[in-house]
Amino acid sequence: MSAFPSLKTRMAEISHLEMASAVLNWDQRTYMPARGAESRAKQLATLAKLAHELFVEQKTQDLLAAAEAEAAGVDADSDQRAYLRVARRHMDKSVKVPTSLVIENTEVCSLAREVWAKSRQDNDYASFAPWLDRILHLKRQYAHALGIPKDGCLYDVLLDDYEEGMTVRTLDPVFTDLKTHTIPLVAAINAHADRVSNELLTRDYDESAQAEFSLAVIQELGFDLSRGRLDKTVHPFCTNFATNDVRITTRYEKNWLPGALFGCLHEMGHAFYEMGINPDYESTPLANGVSLGVHESQSRLWENLVGRSHAFWQRYFPRLQQTFPKQLGHESVESFYRAINRVTPSFIRVEADEITYNLHIILRFEMEQDLLNEKLSAKDAPAAWNAKMQQSLGLVPPTDREGILQDVHWSGGGIGYFPTYTLGNVLASQLFAAARRAMPSLDSDIRTGIYSPLREWLRTNVHHHGKKYPPATLIQRATGKPLSTDDYIAYLKVKYTAIYRL
Numbered sequence: 001m002s003a004f005p006s007l008k009t010r011m012a013e014i015s016h017l018e019m020a021s022a023v024l025n026w027d028q029r030t031y032m033p034a035r036g037a038e039s040r041a042k043q044l045a046t047l048a049k050l051a052h053e054l055f056v057e058q059k060t061q062d063l064l065a066a067a068e069a070e071a072a073g074v075d076a077d078s079d080q081r082a083y084l085r086v087a088r089r090h091m092d093k094s095v096k097v098p099t100s101l102v103i104e105n106t107e108v109c110s111l112a113r114e115v116w117a118k119s120r121q122d123n124d125y126a127s128f129a130p131w132l133d134r135i136l137h138l139k140r141q142y143a144h145a146l147g148i149p150k151d152g153c154l155y156d157v158l159l160d161d162y163e164e165g166m167t168v169r170t171l172d173p174v175f176t177d178l179k180t181h182t183i184p185l186v187a188a189i190n191a192h193a194d195r196v197s198n199e200l201l202t203r204d205y206d207e208s209a210q211a212e213f214s215l216a217v218i219q220e221l222g223f224d225l226s227r228g229r230l231d232k233t234v235h236p237f238c239t240n241f242a243t244n245d246v247r248i249t250t251r252y253e254k255n256w257l258p259g260a261l262f263g264c265l266h267e268m269g270h271a272f273y274e275m276g277i278n279p280d281y282e283s284t285p286l287a288n289g290v291s292l293g294v295h296e297s298q299s300r301l302w303e304n305l306v307g308r309s310h311a312f313w314q315r316y317f318p319r320l321q322q323t324f325p326k327q328l329g330h331e332s333v334e335s336f337y338r339a340i341n342r343v344t345p346s347f348i349r350v351e352a353d354e355i356t357y358n359l360h361i362i363l364r365f366e367m368e369q370d371l372l373n374e375k376l377s378a379k380d381a382p383a384a385w386n387a388k389m390q391q392s393l394g395l396v397p398p399t400d401r402e403g404i405l406q407d408v409h410w411s412g413g414g415i416g417y418f419p420t421y422t423l424g425n426v427l428a429s430q431l432f433a434a435a436r437r438a439m440p441s442l443d444s445d446i447r448t449g450i451y452s453p454l455r456e457w458l459r460t461n462v463h464h465h466g467k468k469y470p471p472a473t474l475i476q477r478a479t480g481k482p483l484s485t486d487d488y489i490a491y492l493k494v495k496y497t498a499i500y501r502l
Helices: 003-030 034-056 058-073 079-094 099-122 125-146 154-162 168-190 207-221 258-276 292-306 310-323 333-340 357-372 381-393 419-438 442-448 452-461 471-479 486-499
Strands: 228-232 238-242 245-250
Touching: 003 034, 003 058, 003 079, 003 099, 003 238, 003 245, 034 058, 034 079, 034 099, 058 079, 099 125, 125 154, 125 357, 125 381, 154 168, 154 357, 168 357, 168 419, 168 486, 207 228, 207 258, 207 310, 228 258, 238 258, 245 258, 258 292, 258 452, 292 419, 292 452, 292 471, 310 333, 310 442, 357 381, 357 419, 419 442, 419 452, 419 471, 419 486, 442 452
Parallel strands: 228 245
Antiparallel strands: 238 245
């Protein structure tokens, strides 16, 4: 009897355990009462233990080895070979990690998320610092279990979990290139900062009206409520339990109009990816986005290249005016477009403009390495954060809530995650440029509300493949070239030169 069907059955069972964990995580971040955190942490730890043990036990390893031997003559580009490649990559890592470490990491991160949420609300970093210390200790243990590269870079081990094959050595030139081109652009914009105002975005906007407008927009763009839902949370995110069950969240702020809508567009991009994966991959190692950088490219593409475009608002601004006639009735689409694209240093990453956004990422990238390598203690991290903010953005957060406590990622153990946001920005422009070459009518389609051609191009070239191809291969196939900052830099220069009349 062939080993591959038996392996698929076992891997599907493991996937179901992981999806059950995802449901509990989603509930914890949306509806769970705060006092449920301790029990929830134990529930999640139990599921993580069962999934890990089932995966690494000898029977699974034997099935994988037998299936690999059987597939030796199978087409290298087949789904079967891709399935086995991804399963082997996961196995080679997982067998090195003790179950006890999986349990402890899951439980600590689940509890830490609740501590972070309260610490952020109370502006009380001191309560979160010991939990960050514990998480960093666990991440060091994990990196050593997997094996430190010859150059001794712990961070590469964690980064590879989010972006296969990516290293600090590869990222550094990307970040350097971005700084080289964007810092002079920011300086030129700052010299003419008075040409663009965003005051109109800070007026009093009813939250329920924001919610109604945002939901209507993402539905028109293609978000299917029979396959997904939108909820409210502290920090927006997207999660999925199946290709037909994808959940997105956002947050609403009364005096900051872009937050909720662009949060919805961002998470919708993630959702499109998960909904567009080949349904045959359900409950297999191929049934997810290939990397967080590619995943982020989808959210940033819809949030920025579509959602912050002039063409998009030529269609939607009249409707937004009808929703908020008192606040926007006397404004023009031009003033609104310029306002949502205003460049100005800000404390909050998720509210940053397209040009300064990457400076927020570089700050976190540098701090994560210092924290992981014990060059910086969790206790001293707020002061280091503020110093880096002052150096890179010329700002010092007035509180830790607006500084080091603003992001949920570290509380969930997401060390090594942040660089994928900048990779997403770069890849979004690269993919959008390829889509525009394939569809010369793309801009007019966006202006007139025809979104299906872009959705279908992305589904065909990115989403459908799931994890079948490594990230670098997928991008080469979709755009005809490897990762490059060229399209992103050109996009920023053209767009902001026009907005600021440079």
